[in-house]
Amino acid sequence: MDIQLSEFDRALLEGEAGPASQMAMRILHRMLPVFGVDRFMDVSAAHIDSTVYMGVATMEYAERLAELGAKVRVPSTLNVSGVDEHGWEEWEVPAEVARNATRQMRAYEAMGCIPTWTCAPYQTEHAPVFGQQIAAGESNVIGYYNSIIGARTERYPDLLDICAAITGRVPAAGLHLDEGRAGTELLRLRGIPRALQEDDAFYPVLGHLLGRIAPDGIPVLEGLEVQPNKDQLKAVCAGAASSGAVAMFHLVGVTPEAPTTKEAFLGRDPQRITDINMDELRASYQDLSTSDGSKVDMIVLGSPHFSIDEFKALAPLVKGRKCAEGVEFLVTCSRSVRMIAGHVGLLEPIEAFGARITVDTCPLTSPMLPERVKHLMTNSAKYAYYSPGLLGVDVVYGRLSDCVESAVQGRIIREEGPWAV
Amino acid sequence: MGGMNQLERRIAGRIIIEGVAQGEALAATEPLSFWGGYSQTTGEIIDRRHPLSGQIGAGRILVLPFTRGSSTTTAILLESVRKGVAPAALITDRADVFLALASVVADEMYESSFPMIAVSRDDFESIATGDQVRIEEDGTIVVTPEA
Numbered sequence: 001m002d003i004q005l006s007e008f009d010r011a012l013l014e015g016e017a018g019p020a021s022q023m024a025m026r027i028l029h030r031m032l033p034v035f036g037v038d039r040f041m042d043v044s045a046a047h048i049d050s051t052v053y054m055g056v057a058t059m060e061y062a063e064r065l066a067e068l069g070a071k072v073r074v075p076s077t078l079n080v081s082g083v084d085e086h087g088w089e090e091w092e093v094p095a096e097v098a099r100n101a102t103r104q105m106r107a108y109e110a111m112g113c114i115p116t117w118t119c120a121p122y123q124t125e126h127a128p129v130f131g132q133q134i135a136a137g138e139s140n141v142i143g144y145y146n147s148i149i150g151a152r153t154e155r156y157p158d159l160l161d162i163c164a165a166i167t168g169r170v171p172a173a174g175l176h177l178d179e180g181r182a183g184t185e186l187l188r189l190r191g192i193p194r195a196l197q198e199d200d201a202f203y204p205v206l207g208h209l210l211g212r213i214a215p216d217g218i219p220v221l222e223g224l225e226v227q228p229n230k231d232q233l234k235a236v237c238a239g240a241a242s243s244g245a246v247a248m249f250h251l252v253g254v255t256p257e258a259p260t261t262k263e264a265f266l267g268r269d270p271q272r273i274t275d276i277n278m279d280e281l282r283a284s285y286q287d288l289s290t291s292d293g294s295k296v297d298m299i300v301l302g303s304p305h306f307s308i309d310e311f312k313a314l315a316p317l318v319k320g321r322k323c324a325e326g327v328e329f330l331v332t333c334s335r336s337v338r339m340i341a342g343h344v345g346l347l348e349p350i351e352a353f354g355a356r357i358t359v360d361t362c363p364l365t366s367p368m369l370p371e372r373v374k375h376l377m378t379n380s381a382k383y384a385y386y387s388p389g390l391l392g393v394d395v396v397y398g399r400l401s402d403c404v405e406s407a408v409q410g411r412i413i414r415e416e417g418p419w420a421v
Numbered sequence: 422m423g424g425m426n427q428l429e430r431r432i433a434g435r436i437i438i439e440g441v442a443q444g445e446a447l448a449a450t451e452p453l454s455f456w457g458g459y460s461q462t463t464g465e466i467i468d469r470r471h472p473l474s475g476q477i478g479a480g481r482i483l484v485l486p487f488t489r490g491s492s493t494t495t496a497i498l499l500e501s502v503r504k505g506v507a508p509a510a511l512i513t514d515r516a517d518v519f520l521a522l523a524s525v526v527a528d529e530m531y532e533s534s535f536p537m538i539a540v541s542r543d544d545f546e547s548i549a550t551g552d553q554v555r556i557e558e559d560g561t562i563v564v565t566p567e568a
Binding site for chain 1: 452522530
């Protein structure tokens with residue numbers, strides 16, 4: 001394939017805009033054929049997941065770019081880092097990791113990025129708009145931007161998102177183009193009671209199932225009877241992007257590019273049709289737990305990062321109550337959400353309950369948990385999916401109220417409610 | 422050509438990242454997310470839901486389909502290159518941006534890349550764990566089945 005470079009691309013590649021732009025464009029240029037296309041296109045915003053500290057190499061990469069004078073050409077929000085830089089000493093984070101992760105944070109800030117430090121940037125004032133061409137890393141963000149907002153991004157890996165931000169260019173491929181956004185397979189909810197669709201526990205489970213059924217497709221889901229709220233939608237994105245590589249899905253009647261099933265498929269036929277009934281949903285619900293025991297050492301909430309509305313839901317549940325002795329209760333969110341939650345008095349009952357708040361990161365990206373924590377409970381499909389492998393723990397999935405009740409009782413309590421057979 | 426093994430099979434691959442490599446195959450048809458799936462310090466497959474769980478990927482010819490899940494796959498693979506526990510090469514059933522990028526950046530940062538070759542689904546499934554695999558400069562994959 002002959003590569004078609006613009007004058008701007010060529011100038012960057014030849015170093016006319018400095019060595020950092022040159023390095024970023026050199027990497028993009030080598031990756032262009034891997035995307036299977038022959039040209040670049042402009043983006044007008046980015047979300048950078050390269051911020052996650054995975055070891056010395058990710059720090060060295062950020063510092064190399066920063067030392068070469070890199071500056072982002074488009075507004076670029078930052079995903080979580082590897083450390084809560086003002087709170088890590090309360091936890092088990094090794095000092096060397098904290099130091100390196102902080103250095104990595106400084107490097108991305110030096111490139112002119114917006115220090116949002118969150119995996120829920122769509123709940124900040126920097127969210128993109130419908131139809132906007134952007135470059136996003138972080139799988140749940142990619143899913144949310146494409147599916148829920150209708151902004152357009154491919155699945156960008158860490159390390160490439162920052163190259164796109166520095167150059168303002170991406171391969172003209174996949175989800176950036178109209179035809180790349182068509183649904184690939186149809187999933188139909190069959191006989192799912194409205195009470196279940198209104199249950200908070202439904203949305204992470206639905207996401208987990210979407211990823212299982214269509215791991216690299218664009219599933220189109222028909223049959224939702226309720227209009228989910230933003231936090232429920234983000235839970236679908238995170239679930240589908242963990243169990244699968246779902247970068248976009250359509251919920252007919254809910255998401256902006258799916259007013260009808262036909263429009264979600266851009267008039268094409270689905271490659272496959274799958275019916276989802278209660279049995280499949282129940283199996284997916286069970287699949288999010290790796291233990292059926294009653295032990296719990298820690299509750300962890302906030303993947304993706306907790307929103308103000310989620311703090312509003314949590315505060316009355318814990319008000320006047322106490323987390324049991326020996327049970328940790330952690331909520332992860334962005335620094336700005338913590339600040340707002342604090343100013344409006346939402347944190348008082350939560351902290352009085354015995355919960356702690358960590359900002360800018362989470363236990364999946366910061367080695368913060370004590371050794372003794374072996375049994376987790378969470379309301380997040382993403383925490384549930386990754387914790388057993390990354391943290392070596394058992395996990396039980398339950399809704400927010402189950403998590404609070406379990407923390408109070410010091411053992412797993414799960415109200416089966418509409419999930420009961 | 423001298424010394425050609427009669428059991429040898431040659432597969433014409435499509436070069437995603439150029440280079441030569443040789444080693445023992447470690448193969449699965451189940452996708453692997455490197456984040457939470459590949460130890461950057463030991464090269465062990467640590468996704469306990471994955472069929473290769475417990476195997477060591479370092480220095481092996483890793484035969485895997487497209488990656489799923491987290492965007493962090495690339496960073497893990499880059500760290501593993503820096504620590505010397507990366508696979509010797511990757512063979513996939515289609516071009517995989519996440520894996521290829523790790524090789525491109527490893528080359529930029531550490532002048533140490535690994536080849537990556539895409540093959541048809543049939544050829545992909547024909548390579549088994551334990552096979553001896555050699556990747557040649559033109560993308561040819563030479564497979565000698567485990568004795």
